[in-house]
Every structure is written in C-alpha cells, then in structure tokens.
Amino acid sequence: MSQASHRTATAAAPAGMKPGAGRVSALRGLLPFLRPYRARLALAFALLCLGSGTILVVPLAFRDLIDSGFGTGVAQGRALLGTAGLDGQFLVLFGLATFWAAAVAARYYAVSWVGERVTADLRCAVYARVLGQSPQFFETLQTGEVLSRLTGDTTLIQTVVGSSVSMGLRSLFQFGGGMVMLAVTSAHLFGLIFGLMAVLALPIAAIGRRVRTLSRESQDRIADASALAGEILNAMPTVQAFTQEQYEAQRFAARTETGFRTAVRRTRVRALLAALIIGAVMGTIIFVLWIGARQVQAGTLSLGELGAFVLYAALVAGGAGTLAEVWGDVMRAGGATERLLELLQAESAIRETSAPQPPRRAAQVGIVFDHVGLAYPARPGVRVLDDLCLEIVPGERVALVGPSGAGKTSLFQLLLRYYEVSAGAIRIDGQDIRQLALRELRRGIALVPQEPVIFSASALENIRYGRPAASDEDVLAAARAAAVDEFITRLPEGYATFLGERGTRLSGGQRQRIAIARAILKRARLLLLDEATSALDAESERLVQQGLAAAMEGRTTLIIAHRLATVQQVDRIVVIDHGRIVETGTAADLRRQGGLYARLAALQLAS
Numbered sequence: 001m002s003q004a005s006h007r008t009a010t011a012a013a014p015a016g017m018k019p020g021a022g023r024v025s026a027l028r029g030l031l032p033f034l035r036p037y038r039a040r041l042a043l044a045f046a047l048l049c050l051g052s053g054t055i056l057v058v059p060l061a062f063r064d065l066i067d068s069g070f071g072t073g074v075a076q077g078r079a080l081l082g083t084a085g086l087d088g089q090f091l092v093l094f095g096l097a098t099f100w101a102a103a104v105a106a107r108y109y110a111v112s113w114v115g116e117r118v119t120a121d122l123r124c125a126v127y128a129r130v131l132g133q134s135p136q137f138f139e140t141l142q143t144g145e146v147l148s149r150l151t152g153d154t155t156l157i158q159t160v161v162g163s164s165v166s167m168g169l170r171s172l173f174q175f176g177g178g179m180v181m182l183a184v185t186s187a188h189l190f191g192l193i194f195g196l197m198a199v200l201a202l203p204i205a206a207i208g209r210r211v212r213t214l215s216r217e218s219q220d221r222i223a224d225a226s227a228l229a230g231e232i233l234n235a236m237p238t239v240q241a242f243t244q245e246q247y248e249a250q251r252f253a254a255r256t257e258t259g260f261r262t263a264v265r266r267t268r269v270r271a272l273l274a275a276l277i278i279g280a281v282m283g284t285i286i287f288v289l290w291i292g293a294r295q296v297q298a299g300t301l302s303l304g305e306l307g308a309f310v311l312y313a314a315l316v317a318g319g320a321g322t323l324a325e326v327w328g329d330v331m332r333a334g335g336a337t338e339r340l341l342e343l344l345q346a347e348s349a350i351r352e353t354s355a356p357q358p359p360r361r362a363a364q365v366g367i368v369f370d371h372v373g374l375a376y377p378a379r380p381g382v383r384v385l386d387d388l389c390l391e392i393v394p395g396e397r398v399a400l401v402g403p404s405g406a407g408k409t410s411l412f413q414l415l416l417r418y419y420e421v422s423a424g425a426i427r428i429d430g431q432d433i434r435q436l437a438l439r440e441l442r443r444g445i446a447l448v449p450q451e452p453v454i455f456s457a458s459a460l461e462n463i464r465y466g467r468p469a470a471s472d473e474d475v476l477a478a479a480r481a482a483a484v485d486e487f488i489t490r491l492p493e494g495y496a497t498f499l500g501e502r503g504t505r506l507s508g509g510q511r512q513r514i515a516i517a518r519a520i521l522k523r524a525r526l527l528l529l530d531e532a533t534s535a536l537d538a539e540s541e542r543l544v545q546q547g548l549a550a551a552m553e554g555r556t557t558l559i560i561a562h563r564l565a566t567v568q569q570v571d572r573i574v575v576i577d578h579g580r581i582v583e584t585g586t587a588a589d590l591r592r593q594g595g596l597y598a599r600l601a602a603l604q605l606a607s
C-alpha cells in the first residue's frame with residue numbers, strides 16, 4: 001500500500017506533536033536559537049541605546065537654536081549648543097544626524113544578521129527533526145503543511161527577530177524617552193497630551209484588535225487557495241484527462257475571491273484605523289500647539305520650548321504607531337513559533353532503545369516473525385496482521401503472495417520498523433529488532449518499494465543513492481544488472497541525463513529498474529522486493545529477473561508479487577490472506593494442495 005494513499009487532508013496536529021502554549025509566550029521557544037548570538041544582540045542593543053539617545057537630543061538642539069534667535073543671541077541657562085554661532089550650531093546638528101545615521105545602519109545590520117541566522121538555524125533544525133519522524137507522522141500532516149511552516153512561518157519569525165523587535169525597542173525608547181522629555185519641557189502641556197491620549201487609546205486599541213483578527217482570517221484564506229493549487233498542480237495529468245481544468249480554475253477563483261473579500265474587509269477597517277490615528281495624533285498636536293502658543297503669548301513658555309515640545313510629541317506619536325504595528329507582527333510570529341515548535345518537539349512514534357545491541361553480522365540473515373500482530377495506529381481496531389508466525393532461514397528466498405490488502409506490504413513496514421508490532425516480536429539473527437539502532441537495522445536492508453521514488457537528479461546519482469560512497473564502476477555494474485543500461489544509453493546524455501522531478505521523464509518500468517539498481521548497489525544482507533517488476537513488459541522482466549537473481553544470490557530475500565509466474569524460482573511461497581498465513585510450500589506443492597494459491601494460479605493462467 002502506498003503511504004500517499006493514507007494521507008488525509010486534515011491539518012490537525014499529527015501524532016507525537018505537543019499542543020503549544022499561549023501565543024506570544026511561545027516566542028520564548030526561540031531563546032535557544034538566539035543564545036549563540038548574544039554578543040551580537042548586546043552590540044545591537046548598545047547601538048540602539050546610542051541611536052535613540054541621539055534622536056532625543058535633537059529637539060533640545062532645536063530649542064536652543066530657536067531661543068538663541070538662530071545664532072544671534074545665546075539661550076539662557078541650560079544651552080545645549082553653548083555659545084556657538086549659527087554655523088557652529090548647525091555643524092553640531094549635522095554631527096548629531098550623521099552619528100544617528102551611522103548608529104541606525106550598524107544596528108540594522110547587526111539585528112538583520114541575527115534574524116537571518118536564526119531563521120536559517122531554525123529551518124534546518126525543524127527539517128532535520130521532520131526527517132526523523134516515522135511514516136505515521138506523515139499520515140496526518142500534509143507535506144504542503146510542513147513546507148509552509150518551513151518557509152512561511154520561519155519568514156515571519158525572521159521579520160520579527162530581524163527587524164520588528166529592533167523597531168519595537170527603538171519605538172519603545174522613543175516613546176518612553178519622548179514622554180519623559182515632554183514632561184521635563186512642559187509639565188502642563190504634557191498633562192494635556194497624556195489625558196487626550198488616554199481617552200483616544202481605547203477606541204484605537206479596539207479597532208486594532210479587529211484588524212488583527214481580520215488579518216489572520218485573510219492569511220488563512222490565502223493558505224486555503226495555495227493548498228488547493230498545490231494539490232491540483234501535482235495532479236495535472238488526471239485533471240486534464242477528466243477535462244476538469246475549467247472546474248478547477250473556478251474552484252481556485254472562488255477561494256481567491258473569498259480571500260479578496262476578507263482582505264477588503266480588513267483594509268476597510270484598517271483605513272478607518274489610519275484615519276482615526278492620524279486624526280487623533282494631529283488633533284492632539286494642533287490642540288497642544290494652540291494651548292502652547294497662548295502660553296508663549298503670555299510669556300510663560302519660550303518659543304524654543306514649544307518647538308522642542310512639538311518635536312517630542314511627534315516622536316512619541318511615531319513611537320506609539322510603530323509599537324502598535326510591531327505588536328501585530330509579534331503576535332503573528334508568536335503563532336508561527338508555536339507551529340514550528342510543535343514540529344521541533346515532535347516525538348517519533350518509533351522509539352529508539354537507549355542501549356542498542358550491536359547487530360550480529362552473520363553472513364546471511366535469518367528472520368523470525370514470532371506471533372506478530374499489527375493494528376495501524378490510524379485504525380487501532382483493525383488487525384491487519386494477526387498472530388503471524390514465520391521463520392525464514394539464512395539465504396532463503398521467500399515469496400509472499402495473496403490478495404490485495406492481505407497484509408504483505410505491512411510485513412515489510414514492520415521489518416523496516418516504520419511501524420511497531422502490536423503483538424509478538426520480529427527477530428533478525430536472533431535479535432529483537434527493537435533492540436537494534438534504527439540506522440543499523442535499516443542499513444542491513446535494501447528495499448525496492450511498490451512505487452519507486454526518483455529524485456530530480458541524473459540517472460547516475462539516482463542509482464548511487466543506494467550507496468553514496470560507491471565508485472562509478474560499481475554504480476554501472478548495478479545498472480547493468482538491473483537492465484538500466486538498456487534504456488539509459490539511448491537517452492541523450494546517458495547516465496548524466498536529468499530524470500525530471502519525481503522521475504516524470506521515465507516510464508513506470510524504467511523507474512522500477514532504477515530502483516532495483518539502487519537496491520542492488522546497496523549490497524544489504526536482506527533484500528525486500530515489493531512488486532519490483534510489476535510495471536515491466538515480459539522482455540524487460542526477463543532481463544531484470546536475471547539481474548535480480550544475481551542480486552539474490554547468497555542473500556535472504558523476501559519478494560511480494562501478484563504475478564505468480566515471477567515467483568516460480570523461489571525456495572518457498574507463503575500465502576497470506578486477511579493478515580494470516582494460510583499456506584506455505586513450493587509452487588508445485590501449493591498447486592497440488594488446491595487451496596488459495598491454486599485458485600489464484602488458475603485464474604492467472606486462464607487470463
């Protein structure tokens with residue numbers, strides 16, 4: 001049975017994934033990734049303090065500039081620019097601006113670097129973790145979902161770590177420092193501004209929350225449309241064969257339209273929010289300016305102080321605006337981190353033993369299935385294998401035959417420990433496979449699966465996947481044995497020919513031969529062939545059988561086959577039905593017995 005056919009379309013947390021904690025607090029999970037770069041972060045923070053400090057000094061310089069009558073007199077008492085003339089004062093301002101620009105650039109570089117680095121580290125960590133999961137994990141989690149987490153979610157985190165957080169901190173400094181300076185400059189006006197802001201903050205916060213909900217909705221709708229497109233693009237030949245292009249285009253259009261409507265709703269509320277914020281900020285500033293101007297008229301406030309006050313007010317307003325925006329990003333990144341941490345903390349359903357035994361490397365493998373039972377985790381109530389006992393002696397070639405769905409492939413799945421037995425045990429060379437390290441177990445097995453996988457690489461690289469350290473001669477020998485030679489030499493660039501994504505540029509039978517060559521090259525002691533030659537014509541099959549016979553020589557081999565003609569040469573045939581062994585023996589024995597095998601054989605001969 002193919003794994004793909006068991007994948008369900010649910011996005012629910014797959015087996016082994018822990019549910020995440022609260023959203024923003026999930027960001028704490030990023031700490032281990034940030035820790036190695038704390039020196040750079042400290043530097044960025046120092047640069048942030050410097051930059052923010054500089055920008056807070058600028059309005060003071062303006063105050064002095066105005067109060068000194070633009071260099072014609074000297075401001076009384078607390079002059080920042082001292083007794084410098086007009087040119088000198090502007091020189092100081094230029095100096096401040098240059099210093100600020102340099103501090104901002106250096107901080108931007110340092111923070112973005114950390115953002116990119118952390119994202120790359122996170123991607124690799126999540127990917128490595130996902131690669132270690134058992135097939136059960138992929139039954140529930142769609143590949144597209146993992147990909148979107150690896151790209152979309154990490155990019156969101158990159159935005160936050162690489163820019164939003166520094167923007168937020170800068171704005172926080174600007175906001176806090178600006179507030180203090182406002183109070184210092186004019187306590188009266190500060191009181192006014194503070195009161196007005198407090199009144200206006202509530203409705204703005206409420207609308208902001210609504211924008212956030214709508215943003216999330218709009219992201220979800222976009223993801224829906226992409227998920228649909230992803231699935232359909234992978235199934236184009238079927239879509240076209242059933243002439244469903246128009247239907248699929250309409251389905252996509254309908255989802256995109258929903259996304260558009262959600263986006264428009266969000267934009268409408270956002271526009272209202274923008275109007276409200278600008279109105280509130282400008283209204284407050286103008287109102288305060290009006291009161292301040294009256295104070296200047298009355299002589300209780302200097303013109304420079306009023307100027308500085310307005311600049312600080314603008315800084316505070318800008319800081320508050322950025323903070324609100326950054327908070328939205330931080331919330332989204334919280335969600336993204338949560339989803340990534342779920343993947344990062346996922347435990348494989350197959351547990352490695354803490355103290356693996358070293359494998360006994362006998363020249364040939366003996367296998368014992370000892371009262372093996374299996375119920376797949378997705379269907380715990382259904383016994384796919386039931387109390388199955390089978391002993392395979394070293395070097396034996398055994399064929400597993402039986403109706404579709406009888407449980408033949410499931411035996412292979414258990415041998416490779418993709419799934420755990422529900423009852424009994426499997427022993428290889430007398431060792432329970434649960435006592436072996438997974439790597440060691442699988443290193444000793446070469447598999448030709450029912451649906452061979454071809455990677456988007458050359459033919460040579462595809463075969464070499466069986467044993468990456470193999471020499472070119474070994475790869476070519478394996479290719480010849482599997483009759484790959486026969487068709488590869490006819491391809492334009494021979495073994496260097498690129499085979500296309502998922503081997504789309506090969507026929508089914510050619511793909512099978514590549515998979516067989518790969519397994520032969522692995523030179524494992526146990527060979528598992530799952531319908532390895534089902535897609536071959538009689539002539540190619542004869543060629544491949546010769547190669548396989550060479551590969552089986554001296555190796556324990558298990559062969560699943562539907563076409564009984566292909567298993568006449570094996571040592572023993574085991575007939576499986578409904579998860580149980582119903583007959584065993586040589587082909588001739590079984591035909592004589594007149595049981596299930598004889599019936600299957602008669603049907604095949606008749607057809």
Ligand SMILES: Nc1ncnc2c1ncn2[C@@H]1O[C@H](COP(=O)(O)OP(=O)(O)OP(=O)(O)O)[C@@H](O)[C@H]1O
Nearest residue numbers: 001006376378379384403404405406407408409410
């Ligand atoms: N991952 C899974 N989760 C739940 N049930 C599964 C899973 N894989 C296989 N099954 C079920 O287990 C039963 C045996 O499947 P298996 O693939 O072993 O059959 P098979 O004998 O190899 O069939 P075929 O000859 O058609 O490949 C089937 O009924 C199938 O639906």
